[in-house]
Amino acid sequence: MTDEATDKGYQLSFAAPAPDQLQISLAGSWRVQQSLPSATQLEAELKKHPAIRQISFDSSAMTDWDSALLTFLVRVTALATQNRLKVDQGGLPDGVQRLLQLAAAVPERKGARRELSKVPLLARIGNRASATAGSITEILAFVGDATRSLGRLLRGKAQFRASDLVLTIQQTGSQALGIVALISFLVGVILAYIGAAQLASFGATMYVADLVGIGMARSMGAMMTGIIMAGRTGAAFAAQLGTMQVNEETDALETLGISSMDFLVLPRMLALILMLPLLCIYSDLFGILGGLFVSVTTFDIGIVEYLHRTREAVEIRHFVVGIINAAVYGVLVAIAGCYQGIKCGRSSSAVGAATTSAVVSGILLIVIATAFLTVIFNVLGV
Amino acid sequence: MSSASEAQPLQTGTIAEAHIQVKDLTMAYGSFVVQQDLTFTIRRGDIFIIMGDSGCGKSTLLRHMVGLKQPANGQVLYEGKDFWEADPVARKQFMRNFGMSYQGSALWSSMTLAENIALPLQEYTELSAADIREIAQLKLALVGLAGFEDYYPSEISGGMMKRAGLARAMALDPDILYFDEPSAGLDPISSRLLDDLILQLRDSLGATVVIVTHELASIFSIGNNSVFLDAEKKTMTAAGDPKQLRDESTDPKIHRFLTRGEA
Numbered sequence: 001m002t003d004e005a006t007d008k009g010y011q012l013s014f015a016a017p018a019p020d021q022l023q024i025s026l027a028g029s030w031r032v033q034q035s036l037p038s039a040t041q042l043e044a045e046l047k048k049h050p051a052i053r054q055i056s057f058d059s060s061a062m063t064d065w066d067s068a069l070l071t072f073l074v075r076v077t078a079l080a081t082q083n084r085l086k087v088d089q090g091g092l093p094d095g096v097q098r099l100l101q102l103a104a105a106v107p108e109r110k111g112a113r114r115e116l117s118k119v120p121l122l123a124r125i126g127n128r129a130s131a132t133a134g135s136i137t138e139i140l141a142f143v144g145d146a147t148r149s150l151g152r153l154l155r156g157k158a159q160f161r162a163s164d165l166v167l168t169i170q171q172t173g174s175q176a177l178g179i180v181a182l183i184s185f186l187v188g189v190i191l192a193y194i195g196a197a198q199l200a201s202f203g204a205t206m207y208v209a210d211l212v213g214i215g216m217a218r219s220m221g222a223m224m225t226g227i228i229m230a231g232r233t234g235a236a237f238a239a240q241l242g243t244m245q246v247n248e249e250t251d252a253l254e255t256l257g258i259s260s261m262d263f264l265v266l267p268r269m270l271a272l273i274l275m276l277p278l279l280c281i282y283s284d285l286f287g288i289l290g291g292l293f294v295s296v297t298t299f300d301i302g303i304v305e306y307l308h309r310t311r312e313a314v315e316i317r318h319f320v321v322g323i324i325n326a327a328v329y330g331v332l333v334a335i336a337g338c339y340q341g342i343k344c345g346r347s348s349s350a351v352g353a354a355t356t357s358a359v360v361s362g363i364l365l366i367v368i369a370t371a372f373l374t375v376i377f378n379v380l381g382v
Numbered sequence: 383m384s385s386a387s388e389a390q391p392l393q394t395g396t397i398a399e400a401h402i403q404v405k406d407l408t409m410a411y412g413s414f415v416v417q418q419d420l421t422f423t424i425r426r427g428d429i430f431i432i433m434g435d436s437g438c439g440k441s442t443l444l445r446h447m448v449g450l451k452q453p454a455n456g457q458v459l460y461e462g463k464d465f466w467e468a469d470p471v472a473r474k475q476f477m478r479n480f481g482m483s484y485q486g487s488a489l490w491s492s493m494t495l496a497e498n499i500a501l502p503l504q505e506y507t508e509l510s511a512a513d514i515r516e517i518a519q520l521k522l523a524l525v526g527l528a529g530f531e532d533y534y535p536s537e538i539s540g541g542m543m544k545r546a547g548l549a550r551a552m553a554l555d556p557d558i559l560y561f562d563e564p565s566a567g568l569d570p571i572s573s574r575l576l577d578d579l580i581l582q583l584r585d586s587l588g589a590t591v592v593i594v595t596h597e598l599a600s601i602f603s604i605g606n607n608s609v610f611l612d613a614e615k616k617t618m619t620a621a622g623d624p625k626q627l628r629d630e631s632t633d634p635k636i637h638r639f640l641t642r643g644e645a
Contacts, residue, residue, distance in 0.1 A: 067555050074516075098582055099524065112528075345536065348492070
């Protein structure tokens with residue numbers, strides 16, 4: 001392997017049949033290997049003989065070729081144009097000539113090429129800000145549309161299939177029972193452990209029941225259910241509606257005169273708003289069970305004692321606060337999921353992005369809403 | 383086998399090399415048989431049309447030939463070597479020589495056109511990023527998309543996506559180009575230009591082309607060999623030059639198909 005040319009598989013040599021002509025002889029196999037044949041040799045040759053006005057080819061010794069040869073010839077042509085030389089393609093195989101013609105047949109469309117220009121920092125900040133303002137308007141418009149759709153429902157004029165609503169209720173409600181039970185039970189266990197460890201130093205371990213009961217009923221039950229729903233159902237809504245956008249299914253509804261807001265978004269929102277409070281109550285019960293389990297097995301509190309303490313401490317208003325929280329989370333998660341799905345772009349990566357933003361914005365909204373609601377309930381003294 | 387022997391034999395004068403052979407192929411989804419007893423030969427340089435009525439299993443046959451679905455029975459041979467009997471490494475080697483253009487273009491939506499073409503090159507060659515970029519530019523120029531390297535599939539029209547899909551199929555200079563419904567969704571002029579392009583590429587690259595289509599204009603203008611699949615009989619009922627089939631076939635169904643039921 002001393003000969004570099006043989007190592008590469010292709011051979012390139014130059015001859016000058018006339019003082020103003022350069023003949024490029026191509027030999028061997030011109031196939032794609034480690035690297036594409038370079039035109040630097042030709043460049044040197046042209047520098048050496050500035051009198052050259054025309055380039056021609058001899059390919060009689062070439063065994064085979066593919067894109068490697070074509071890219072080489074494209075480079076040669078570019079070099080020739082740069083030096084104002086004529087290129088005679090007559091010596092190339094027919095197929096190669098045809099392909100070169102084909103490649104040059106459709107000239108590059110003016111303005112098609114993207115300039116990868118650097119946007120200055122201030123301009124980028126400005127772009128971001130106006131984009132954010134735009135998306136806030138969009139969200140508000142979506143919420144407005146959803147409210148009008150709800151209005152149509154109340155007047156009995158909303159177009160959607162009851163079976164869709166029932167199916168969505170089943171998917172968001174009963175099919176989530178298992179995961180809600182498991183997580184709530186474990187949250188109850190965690191609350192009880194942390195609480196009991198602290199209360200024990202005051203000899204007030206008994207008050208674990210208060211802590212778990214009020215904690216679950218007022219906020220943890222609703223919050224855990226909300227977060228589970230954001231990850232489970234909000235994501236599913238965004239993915240379903242996003243895929244329907246990609247497949248033009250929503251367009252098909254609109255052209256039939258059916259509002260996709262009524263037909264797709266409304267049943268999903270209703271299902272979540274109805275199911276989240278119910279799941280929240282269910283979650284409260286499992287949280288309390290978790291606390292009970294820990295208290296009985298680890299802290300020697302009797303079952304009856306624990307339940308009695310819970311009944312003393314937890315009032316109906318605590319449950320009501322939790323349920324109101326849950327209903328608000330239902331609205332927020334449904335809006336986040338449906339909004340992301342409806343405004344999804346028409347590609348598979350857009351569906352992924354919509355799903356991610358649905359979950360992230362859902363959880364973010366839940367936390368923000370909790371902060372507001374806690375302050376409001378505090379002021380109201382509930 | 384009886385039905386295969388009923389099929390008309392290939393009647394082209396020159397003895398060309400058999401490039402792809404399908405032997406006694408049975409295609410099935412579970413226990414549902416789509417087609418059976420398919421036996422035909424595709425010669426090197428053929429533009430081979432797989433035709434038949436809707437739902438007869440044309441695309442399924444293509445999927446069996448390119449290695450996306452395993453046959454229930456029978457063989458697919460490339461230059462005499464059994465594709466499905468080969469070990470995975472050898473099978474990958476076979477597949478390196480295929481280029482496939484899908485019905486919905488199937489461009490990867492998260493990548494630009496240049497990146498779409500670059501992926502097979504990165505996977506199978508050791509070229510540098512700059513060289514790969516240059517090949518991608520060349521392939522896009524060949525399909526008339528020079529300058530669109532940095533566009534995403536969602537930013538170009540359906541016809542352009544089809545052509546970009548073809549550019550990706552050609553990335554590795556394959557021996558065999560497969561097309562699933564190349565002209566579906568294209569206007570007559572674009573579809574005619576695509577036919578010309580396929581013909582040009584076949585002539586200059588010397589590739590074998592296999593096309594699933596029921597576009598009669600394309601079938602007659604570029605096809606020189608074909609197989610006809612019958613959805614009811616669940617097997618092939620004819621093979622050969624489509625023009626000859628139109629003029630000479632005695633099977634009323636094939637005749638109706640190739641004349642749009644007008645004759």
